[in-house]
Amino acid sequence: AQSVSQHNHHVILSEAASLELGCNYSYGGTVNLFWYVQYPGQHLQLLLKYFSGDPLVKGIKGFEAEFIKSKFSFNLRKPSVQWSDTAEYFCAVRGSGTYKYIFGTGTRLKVLA
Amino acid sequence: GAVVSQHPSRVICKSGTSVKIECRSLDFQATTMFWYRQFPKQSLMLMATSNEGSKATYEQGVEKDKFLINHASLTLSTLTVTSAHPEDSSFYICSASGDQYTNYGYTFGSGTRLTVV
Numbered sequence: 001a002q003s004v005s006q007h008n009h010h011v012i013l014s015e016a017a018s019l020e021l022g023c024n025y026s027y028g029g030t031v032n033l034f035w036y037v038q039y040p041g042q043h044l045q046l047l048l049k050y051f052s053g054d055p056l057v058k059g060i061k062g063f064e065a066e067f068i069k070s071k072f073s074f075n076l077r078k079p080s081v082q083w084s085d086t087a088e089y090f091c092a093v094r095g096s097g098t099y100k101y102i103f104g105t106g107t108r109l110k111v112l113a
Numbered sequence: 114g115a116v117v118s119q120h121p122s123r124v125i126c127k128s129g130t131s132v133k134i135e136c137r138s139l140d141f142q143a144t145t146m147f148w149y150r151q152f153p154k155q156s157l158m159l160m161a162t163s164n165e166g167s168k169a170t171y172e173q174g175v176e177k178d179k180f181l182i183n184h185a186s187l188t189l190s191t192l193t194v195t196s197a198h199p200e201d202s203s204f205y206i207c208s209a210s211g212d213q214y215t216n217y218g219y220t221f222g223s224g225t226r227l228t229v230v
Contacts, residue, residue, distance in 0.1 A: 009154070036221075043117070044206070044221035090157070099145065099210070101219075103156040 002027045004093050006104035013081050014112050021076040021107050023065075023091035030096035033074040035065055038106075039087045047089070050074065051096075061085070083113045116140055117209045119222025126197055126229055134192045134225045136207035142187035143209035147219065148180070151204040160205075163190050197229040 007022045025031065035047040048059025055067040065076045074091060091104040116139040126132050136146055145164050149157040163169040163184035171177050179201075181193040190209075194201050204226050208219040 004156070041223075043119075043223035044208075099147075099162065100159060101147075101157075103158075105154065105156045 002093070002102050004091055004102050004104035006089075006091055006107050008107045009105065010108050010110070012110045012112065015083055016080045017111075019076070019078040019081045019085070019109070021089055021091075021109070023074045023076065023104060025072050025074065025091075025093045025102075027072075027093055027095065027102070032094045032096055033065075033067060034092040034094070034101070035059065035063070035074070035076050036090045036092060037087045038090065044090065047076070081109075081111045083111045085109060086111045115211075115220045117143075117207065117220045117222040119207050119225055121225060122223060123226045124228070126227070128198055128229055129196055131193055131195045132197055132227060134194075134205055134207075134227075136190045136192070136209065136222050138188045138209045138211075138220070141209075141211050143190070143211060144187065145210045146184055146190035147208045147210075148182060148190075148192050149206045149208070151206060151224075157206060160192075194227065197227070199229045202227055202229045 003026045005024045033050040036044045037047050038044050047063050048057050050057045050067045058064045063078050067074050088106045088108045090106045092101045094101050118137045120135045148160045150160050151157045160175045161169045161171045161182050163182045165184050165187050169182035184190040206224040207222045210219045
């Protein structure tokens with residue numbers, strides 16, 4: 001079955017702490033991988049994406065993610081979080097060449113000032 | 114660029130009435146629009162895909178007659194929840210793409226919180 005699993009539902013960090021949010025997927029075939037962020041009261045925004053090439057991708061606002069094919073993972077990282085990173089983060093998978101996203105359940109991050 | 118406007122952001126309606134939600138692409142032509150539903154603490158679930166000028170394609174388990182989708186122009190898609198019931202209360206999100214097989218992430222609307230009382 002096709003699925004995306006985000007293990008951490010709620011994460012609370014202090015400012016300047018390092019962040020890693022886990023994402024594992026189950027999908028037969030080549031995939032495109034995405035991380036989206038939803039700030040309070042705002043729409044989903046693309047943080048970063050992976051299609052091919054260097055498995056370490058860098059996105060906006062200092063975020064990066066690493067695709068580890070053997071582990072079916074695409075974890076999101078940021079070395080030092082800020083209060084403004086408080087948001088909900090969604091990992092998503094899409095079969096290469098298809099249009100349908102499969103989303104994870106989201107991780108709600110709260111950064112304490 | 115690539116802005117999607119969704120309206121209304123919140124709506125409360127009485128059981129048995131219908132509610133229309135609009136999704137507009139403001140600065141690009143959206144050949145394909147997607148409608149999602151998000152339950153509390155759950156992921157976004159794709160309800161249907163609509164292509165401009167043709168009938169929407171619904172995901173398995175989604176009632177076509179309850180969730181009417183119209184994509185009459187390249188910038189507007191509407192979702193009408195007909196004869197709404199409390200179990201239809203949810204967060205509905207649209208997204209739009211100018212190319213069905215785009216290499217970029219889709220642009221999402223800000224969502225509509227529907228509460229049926």
